[in-house]
Amino acid sequence: MKLYKVTLLADERTGLEAITRKGSHQSQKVINALILLNCDEGEFNDQRSRGEDVANILRISMRKVDRVKKRFVEEGLDAALVRQPSQRSYERKADGELEAHLVALSCGEPPKGFARWSLRLLADRAVELEYVDSISYETVRRVLKKTKSNRGGSLVG
Numbered sequence: 001m002k003l004y005k006v007t008l009l010a011d012e013r014t015g016l017e018a019i020t021r022k023g024s025h026q027s028q029k030v031i032n033a034l035i036l037l038n039c040d041e042g043e044f045n046d047q048r049s050r051g052e053d054v055a056n057i058l059r060i061s062m063r064k065v066d067r068v069k070k071r072f073v074e075e076g077l078d079a080a081l082v083r084q085p086s087q088r089s090y091e092r093k094a095d096g097e098l099e100a101h102l103v104a105l106s107c108g109e110p111p112k113g114f115a116r117w118s119l120r121l122l123a124d125r126a127v128e129l130e131y132v133d134s135i136s137y138e139t140v141r142r143v144l145k146k147t148k149s150n151r152g153g154s155l156v157g
Contacts, residue, residue, distance in 0.1 A: 004069040007042040012077055019081075031058060032081050035068045093135055094143050101131045102143050119144075 008016070016033040019025055035058070038049040049057075051065045072080035094102075105125055110117045119137035122144075126135055 004066070004073040005041055006036055006039045006069050006072055008036065008040045009042070013037065013040065013042075015077075028083060029081050031060065032068050034058060035060075035065055036072055036077075036080060039065070039069055093132055094139055098126070098131055098135075099143050099147060101129070102126060102140060103147050106144060 016037050019033040020030055020037065035054055038054045038057075039051060041048055051062060051069075055062045055065050068080050102122060105122055106117050111121065111125075114121065119140045122140045123135050123137045126132055126140070
């Protein structure tokens with residue numbers, strides 16, 4: 001594992017101390033500032049703590065300490081303080097046409113041998129009818145919840 005050496009300048013230290021002492025900041029930003037302040041090996045730090053000590057005091061994992069130090073060294077102070085947005089992109093499977101098909105299916109008669117449609121049955125039938133290549137029952141649940149479709153029918157008292 002690579003060891004990353006955090007060396008803060010005087011103005012960077014002052015800024016981080018301000019984050020930890022005053023104002024309202026996100027908790028993770030404050031924790032990251034504390035990590036950097038305690039792991040600083042620069043000339044402006046009187047007492048340096050080991051990463052394990054910092055992790056124990058702040059009740060965080062050693063991996064988090066290492067990740068913050070790595071981001072500081074590779075990307076800079078601002079990147080180390082703020083969490084990066086996810087780079088993942090998800091393609092929606094349930095478009096308007098599929099939603100309409102699922103609602104129509106759920107309002108129709110259930111398959112023979114079943115009293116009502118289950119989410120898994122609806123997902124399987126949508127694949128059988130080639131509305132979509134694959135779909136999870138959780139996606140079916142979200143679609144039906146979004147459309148406020150009542151699959152159970154009304155209760156008669």
